[in-house]
Amino acid sequence: xxxxxxxxxxxxxxxxxxxxxxxxxxxxxxxxxxxxxxxxxxxxxxxxxxxxxxxxxxxxxxxxxxxxxxxxxxxxxxxxxxxxxxxxxxxxxxxxxxxxxxxxxxxxxxxxxxxxxxxxxxxxxxxxxxxxxxxxxxxxxxxxxxxxxxxxxxxxxxxxxxxxxxxxxxxxxxxxxxxxxxxxxxxxxxxxxxxxx
Amino acid sequence: xxxxxxxxxxxxxxxxxxxxxxxxxxxxxxxxxxxxxxxxxxxxxxxxxxxxxxxxxxxxxxxxxxxxxxxxxxxxxxxxxxxxxxxxxxxxxxxxxxxxxxxxxxxxxxxxxxxxxxxxxxxxxxxxxxxxxxxxxxxxxxxxxxxxxxxxxxxxxxxxxxxxxxxxxxxxxxxxxxxxxxxxxxxxxxxxxxxxxxxxxxxxxxxxxxxxxxxxxxxxxxxxxxxxxxxxxxxxxxxxxxxxxxxxxxxxxxxxxxxxxxxxxxxxxxxxxxxxxxxxxxxxxxxxxxxxxxxxxxxxxxxxxxxxxxxxxxxxxxxxxxxxxxxxxxxxxxxxxxxxxxxxxxxxxxxxxxxxxxxxxxxxxxxxxxxxxxxxxxxxxxxxxxxxxxxxxxxxxxxxxxxxxxxxxxxxxxxxxx
Numbered sequence: 001x002x003x004x005x006x007x008x009x010x011x012x013x014x015x016x017x018x019x020x021x022x023x024x025x026x027x028x029x030x031x032x033x034x035x036x037x038x039x040x041x042x043x044x045x046x047x048x049x050x051x052x053x054x055x056x057x058x059x060x061x062x063x064x065x066x067x068x069x070x071x072x073x074x075x076x077x078x079x080x081x082x083x084x085x086x087x088x089x090x091x092x093x094x095x096x097x098x099x100x101x102x103x104x105x106x107x108x109x110x111x112x113x114x115x116x117x118x119x120x121x122x123x124x125x126x127x128x129x130x131x132x133x134x135x136x137x138x139x140x141x142x143x144x145x146x147x148x149x150x151x152x153x154x155x156x157x158x159x160x161x162x163x164x165x166x167x168x169x170x171x172x173x174x175x176x177x178x179x180x181x182x183x184x185x186x187x188x189x190x191x192x193x194x195x196x197x
Numbered sequence: 198x199x200x201x202x203x204x205x206x207x208x209x210x211x212x213x214x215x216x217x218x219x220x221x222x223x224x225x226x227x228x229x230x231x232x233x234x235x236x237x238x239x240x241x242x243x244x245x246x247x248x249x250x251x252x253x254x255x256x257x258x259x260x261x262x263x264x265x266x267x268x269x270x271x272x273x274x275x276x277x278x279x280x281x282x283x284x285x286x287x288x289x290x291x292x293x294x295x296x297x298x299x300x301x302x303x304x305x306x307x308x309x310x311x312x313x314x315x316x317x318x319x320x321x322x323x324x325x326x327x328x329x330x331x332x333x334x335x336x337x338x339x340x341x342x343x344x345x346x347x348x349x350x351x352x353x354x355x356x357x358x359x360x361x362x363x364x365x366x367x368x369x370x371x372x373x374x375x376x377x378x379x380x381x382x383x384x385x386x387x388x389x390x391x392x393x394x395x396x397x398x399x400x401x402x403x404x405x406x407x408x409x410x411x412x413x414x415x416x417x418x419x420x421x422x423x424x425x426x427x428x429x430x431x432x433x434x435x436x437x438x439x440x441x442x443x444x445x446x447x448x449x450x451x452x453x454x455x456x457x458x459x460x461x462x463x464x465x466x467x468x469x470x471x472x473x474x475x476x477x478x479x480x481x482x483x484x485x486x487x488x489x490x491x492x493x494x495x496x497x498x499x500x501x502x503x504x505x506x507x508x509x510x511x512x513x514x515x516x517x518x519x520x521x522x523x524x525x526x527x528x529x530x531x532x533x534x535x536x537x538x539x540x541x542x543x544x545x546x547x548x549x550x551x552x553x554x555x556x557x558x559x560x561x562x563x564x565x566x567x568x569x570x571x572x573x574x575x576x577x578x579x580x581x582x583x584x585x586x587x588x589x590x591x592x593x594x595x596x597x598x599x600x601x602x603x604x605x606x607x608x609x610x611x612x613x614x615x
Contacts (some may be wrong), residue, residue, distance in 0.1 A: 024291070177508065
């Protein structure tokens with residue numbers, strides 16, 4: 001329950017602010033998740049680029065086992081985004097999983113959080129399967145080369161923009177209770193009694 | 198060629214459908230990105246993992262989106278701010294629900310605390326950019342259009358300004374003074390809004406008195422009907438109801454004080470509504486009753502009672518501070534600044550503020566303990582040769598008599614901040 005506030009009363013009972021209706025915002029998190037997903041799909045590492053990279057860098061005999069791993073990742077992505085999703089959505093999810101796990105050997109808290117933020121609740125076995133498959137693929141490469149692949153798309157998406165106020169000195173100090181009277185007991189303030197003799 | 202203000206700037210862009218070049222105002226809803234900001238919700242009180250996770254997800258969306266917004270060029274930033282309702286609601290929800298440090302809340306996990314800090318900074322920077330009409334020599338608004346844009350789109354309003362002061366006023370006071378000063382300068386209608394909000398602010402104090410069965414105004418001067426249930430006094434109401442009243446009082450006092458500290462130019466508007474007299478009268482009626490109500494409940498939750506006592510002490514101090522800020526800015530500062538010339542009006546104002554308070558003994562005593570009235574009267578005597586000595590003497594006498602039967606040394610110790 002919201003705390004009783006002066007500004008809450010002003011918003012409700014005076015005519016100096018906009019009377020906003022927040023009820024329509026109940027499902028805003030779900031809408032945002034899908035919006036975020038759309039935005040990320042547009043910017044992120046495309047699945048085809050990963051496949052092309054692997055084809056280019058690996059020998060044919062290595063590609064046979066890697067193809068199985070790629071299938072595993074696609075299968076895990078399908079379970080995470082739902083079987084009804086189109087191939088584009090599944091490939092985008094697979095690329096996201098590849099990007100998330102390319103330098104990991106197990107599903108940690110950060111990875112779980114990232115997947116949940118992108119897709120909502122998901123079966124953990126699928127995440128583990130995707131992680132294992134990505135790990136097997138990554139074992140064919142020096143860690144730096146896969147990181148470079150992921151990094152190029154980050155740069156393309158323009159993460160180096162300048163934020164307004166970036167160098168501004170900001171203080172986190174906030175007003176607190178500034179008077180610390182003890183509750184008087186029998187007319188006298190409480191005294192701390194030490195039992196340490 | 199000198200740059201034009203953003204409100205007069207036209208941009209040419211290619212129409213997506215027809216492929217033709219079109220000229221349109223730089224500030225146009227079509228320039229807004231479809232971003233969909235989410236509302237802010239405060240950290241969960243019980244730190245349960247599922248709720249913490251939802252909080253973190255939501256807060257991550259808000260900070261990411263605000264950082265994206267802050268990185269936009271000047272014109273795109275303003276199109277988003279003016280035309281994106283989801284952004285306005287997101288910012289408003291932060292101001293409404295962000296925990297104040299004086300709120301009663303469970304210590305958050307380090308991850309939540311860290312996220313809250315990131316959010317706090319991003320929200321402040323967004324409001325800072327929104328209150329700046331000249332961002333650089335090429336990126337600016339004409340002042341009058343800026344004032345209209347802020348006001349007509351409710352980008353700032355009185356509750357938001359009060360929230361900003363209480364949330365950011367301690368650590369960032371200099372910047373906030375500039376921000377709020379600029380908003381009121383570019384759009385004087387905010388003074389009218391403050392004037393219109395004053396009855397609601399005063400109503401808040403009346404509600405507390407009504408709730409406590411202590412209403413002093415005419416509204417409940419009618420005799421209680423026989424069949425009417427007895428009005429609850431603070432000593433007899435349920436503890437949780439008493440808690441709500443004290444939390445509300447604490448929030449009200451701290452918010453008003455934080456606002457006046459940052460923007461003392463509002464003191465005149467407050468005093469137009471006889472604020473000092475009403476404040477003193479409220480103090481005199483409510484404070485002793487609330488104190489007594491807490492003291493009497495020795496058999497109830499002692500931790501909660503101790504917390505309520507601290508909040509009430511804090512509120513008392515803030516009420517006295519508010520009174521002093523107003524008195525200082527409407528009377529004492531002008532006297533100090535103008536020396537001995539033209540001070541008569543301010544001296545008279547001082548006497549008029551105090552004259553109706555001579556019966557408010559508890560208030561006078563507590564105020565005198567923090568801000569000695571004799572010092573102020575002495576200033577008046579030095580500044581004005583025509584001071585009405587009789588009225589001044591009455592005031593000093595009333596202050597002196599308010600101390601009768603009270604150990605002044607102990608009271609000073611109790612009232613002074615640690």
